[in-house]
Amino acid sequence: EIVMTQSPATLSVSPGERATLSCRASQSVSSNVVWYQQKPGQAPRLLMSGVSTRATGFPARFSGSGSGTEFTLTISSLQSEDFAVYYCQQYNKWPPTFGQGTKVEIK
Amino acid sequence: QVQLVESGGGVVQPGRSLRLSCAASGFSFSYYGMFWVRQAPGKRLEWVAYISYDGSEKNYAGSVKGRFTISRDDSKKTLSLRMNSLRPEDTAVYYCAKDWAVTTPAAYFDSWGQGTLVTVSS
Numbered sequence: 001e002i003v004m005t006q007s008p009a010t011l012s013v014s015p016g017e018r019a020t021l022s023c024r025a026s027q028s029v030s031s032n033v034v035w036y037q038q039k040p041g042q043a044p045r046l047l048m049s050g051v052s053t054r055a056t057g058f059p060a061r062f063s064g065s066g067s068g069t070e071f072t073l074t075i076s077s078l079q080s081e082d083f084a085v086y087y088c089q090q091y092n093k094w095p096p097t098f099g100q101g102t103k104v105e106i107k
Numbered sequence: 108q109v110q111l112v113e114s115g116g117g118v119v120q121p122g123r124s125l126r127l128s129c130a131a132s133g134f135s136f137s138y139y140g141m142f143w144v145r146q147a148p149g150k151r152l153e154w155v156a157y158i159s160y161d162g163s164e165k166n167y168a169g170s171v172k173g174r175f176t177i178s179r180d181d182s183k184k185t186l187s188l189r190m191n192s193l194r195p196e197d198t199a200v201y202y203c204a205k206d207w208a209v210t211t212p213a214a215y216f217d218s219w220g221q222g223t224l225v226t227v228s229s
C-alpha cells in the first residue's frame with residue numbers, strides 16, 4: 001500500500017504567520033490527495049480535495065499544491081481557529097491511506 | 108445537513124465481540140458508499156472497512172479481515188460494523204465516514220461521525 005509521510009510532525013507558528021505543511025507519497029498518486037483538519041475531540045473535517053479545491057467553509061488563506069509524490073498545504077496567515085492537526089490522504093490507489101499528521105501549534 | 112452518529116463503543120475483553128452502529132441523516136444514504144475509519148491513540152487514521160452504495164461490494168483492511176463484518180440497512184439509514192475476536196490493538200476511536208462520490212467510490216470522506224471509542228482490555 002502507498003505510504004504517506006508528513007513533515008514536520010509539529011509546526012510552531014505565531015498567529016498571522018505563514019505555515020507550510022508537506023506530504024510525500026511513496027509512489028505517484030497523481031493529484032488524488034485530500035487534506036483534513038482535526039481539532040481536539042472532534043472528527044476530521046475535509047479541508048481540501050483534488051490537491052487544491054477548498055471544501056465549503058474554509059477560507060482562501062488555505063491553499064494546496066503538488067502532484068505526483070510531493071504535496072503542500074499552505075496557510076497564509078494563521079488564525080487562532082487554524083491551530084489543529086492536519087492529515088493528508090491519497091485515494092489514487094486502494095486502499096486509501098493517511099499521513100501521520102502535522103500538528104500546528106501556537107508559538 | 109449531513110449527520111452521522113455512531114454508537115456501540117465501550118470496553119470489551121480480548122476475544123469478545125462488539126457491534127458498532129452509525130445512524131445517517133441529511134443525505135440520500137442509499138446512493139453512497141460508506142466506510143469505517145479508526146484512529147488508535149497516537150496513531151494515524153486507518154481505513155477499516157468499506158461497503159458500496161448497494162451493498163454488493165465489501166472490502167476490509169488486512170488487519171481486520173475475517174474478524175470484522177460491515178453491513179448496511181438502507182431502510183433504516185444505518186451502517187454497522189460487527190467486530191469479532193477483538194484484540195488489544197483494535198483499541199481506537201471508530202468513525203463512520205461518507206464517501207464524497209455518488210455510487211462509484213472516490214475513497215475520500217466529506218462527512219464523518221463524531222466517533223465511538225472501543226477499548227479492548229482485560
